[in-house]
Amino acid sequence: MQPPITSLSTPGSSVAYVAGTFDTKGSELAFLADCLKRTGVRVVTVDLSTTGRASGADIQAGEVAAHHPGGTAAVFTGDRGSAVAAMTEAFRRFVATRRDLAGLISAGGSGGTALVAPAMRDLPVGVPKVMVSTMASGDVRPYVGPSDICMMYSVTDVSGLNRISEQVLSNAAHALAGMVAHHRAPSAAAKPAVGLTMFGVTTPCVQGVTAALADRFDCLVFHATGTGGQSMEKLADSHLLAGVIDISTTEVCDHLFGGVLACTDDRFGAMIRTRIPTVVSCGALDMVNFGAPETVPAHYQGRTFYPHNPQVTLMRTTAEENARMGVWIGERLNRMEGPVRLLIPEGGVSMLDAPGMPFHDPDADRALFTALERTVVQTDTRRLIRLPHHINDPAFIEAVVAHFLEIA
Structure with missing residues (x-):
């Protein structure tokens, strides 16, 4: 590249x-x-x-x-x-x-x-x-x-x-x-910018984090639609971000399993290249995005689906797929030489992944978390933290803010 x-x-x-x-x-x-x-x-x-x-x-x-x-x-x-x-x-x-x-x-x-x-x-x-x-x-x-x-x-x-x-x-x-x-230069008094990834099912978490950081940072939120993650990383490569809070890494699901909101193989590449402070989590790794129901590939028949709206169909990821994603993400985190924190929400990774919700699957989540823990090599600057909270819980939001401020 x-x-x-x-x-x-x-x-x-x-x-x-x-x-x-x-x-x-x-x-x-x-x-x-x-x-x-x-x-x-x-x-x-x-x-x-x-x-x-x-x-x-x-x-x-x-x-x-x-x-x-x-x-x-x-x-x-x-x-x-x-x-x-x-x-x-x-x-x-x-x-x-x-x-x-x-x-x-x-x-x-x-x-x-x-x-x-x-x-x-x-x-x-x-x-x-x-x-x-x-x-x-x-x-x-x-x-x-x-x-x-x-x-x-x-x-x-x-x-x-x-x-x-x-x-x-x-x-x-x-x-x-x-x-x-008439090029507009950044104001000398401007707050440092931080990029955040958000999906509909991680909105409470990201909104809570931005509210907590708004006084100190210019919070730029990117919709995790494939291009959204690339846009955030483009700003990082352009040295326009002081840090990244990559809550919603769901684009990886679509990249690996054929969804319509896919990232590329260079996902996380900007953070690797720039070494900027980065907090990563597992937001919406429970779902692959497709279009209307008739667009779902035939080989996925029999899977667990959720109609987000008439144009968007979500498919629950399996334990095997989660394990594969854990390795894929973990290997890229290992290449980050800047300060990085991986926060694992053991209580669920999206609104749909909670007790009584259609994507609640503790075994699938466990496969993801175990693969991440086995793959990520922890160092003085790279840490993995497991938290007994759902990703949208106030306690998890507080942890995201605290760990970001620690490394920013």
């Missing part, structure tokens, strides 16, 4: 980068650059073409390609598929070296969008990034991910200038210029 970019230019440098394939989108990219220059913003144009031919850009494609681990030969292969993939990686690495970048804009179709978007995602949250794309009116998650990329639909194809494309590109350029010129 490409290391995240953690620092770039100071806002006052105001250098906007215009990047794209100048061999096929040269007129559109030049138009963007001219619009930006007329606002007084400094501009650097970057060619990402894979033909190897010279262009009118300030930075030629060969200079970008040289940032690939395999050098320019890995990019200019003559095969479009491998060349574009290699240039995508080269551009990510190129962007990571730019210390004057205050904003990034591009325009393209599906190929150009896929070429530039990974580098945009690597940029810290808050750095202006605008992508004018033919793909912007569809599913943009593969391009935007957990980042704050502004996707603008091109309306017409990005294929020459016309009365429509000029208006759309002008709007995009002026939007980026405004973001760069």
Whole structure:
């Protein structure tokens, strides 16, 4: 995985980068650059073409390609598929070296969008990034991910200038210029920020924790929907969080067992990389999320289900699945070198996992807790604490707050 970019230019440098394939989108990219220059913003144009031919850009494609681990030969292969993939990686690495970048804009179709978007995602949250794309009116998650990329639909194809494309590109350029010129720096008096994950069935716990910490921290709550966890970790990678309280780790269920709100294999990666203080718990590890009942995979027939609403069906995790999750999570906690506390709520991990509730299954919970305890290697900075409380109990909330304040 490409290391995240953690620092770039100071806002006052105001250098906007215009990047794209100048061999096929040269007129559109030049138009963007001219619009930006007329606002007084400094501009650097970057060619990402894979033909190897010279262009009118300030930075030629060969200079970008040289940032690939395999050098320019890995990019200019003559095969479009491998060349574009290699240039995508080269551009990510190129962007990571730019210390004057205050904003990034591009325009393209599906190929150009896929070429530039990974580098945009690597940029810290808050750095202006605008992508004018033919793909912007569809599913943009593969391009935007957990980042704050502004996707603008091109309306017409990005294929020459016309009365429509000029208006759309002008709007995009002026939007980026405004973001760069009026960059909002964090207030020196701002409270440190802490990221928290929440699901509907862990809401009382997270609300209690945020209420207790609100006077000292800016509490940023993320809905654990797959993208929510990624967004929180993106802020951690961007060094915008002073700590993480990862109460609701339910995205792991969906990742391992085919649910619709899945994290990725990089879940917990930001906390590993940044070593920020982290409190972790087992919130909603009792459920896998699917859509309407008819969308549940056939091989899960006979399992315990709960209709959260007509569009969301929850499936109770088994003891075997919980044991697998315990190992998966524990192995990642072992890679955290910063201060980390794993708090285990022995009384239940969600609203549905309590006596008399449909997901109450002490044996399944026990399998999770045992796997975590056997996997997590405790050290001076990494501790596992078992508590005889339900995750939404006031006593558990107090423990979360106390342990976070201890390590923050």
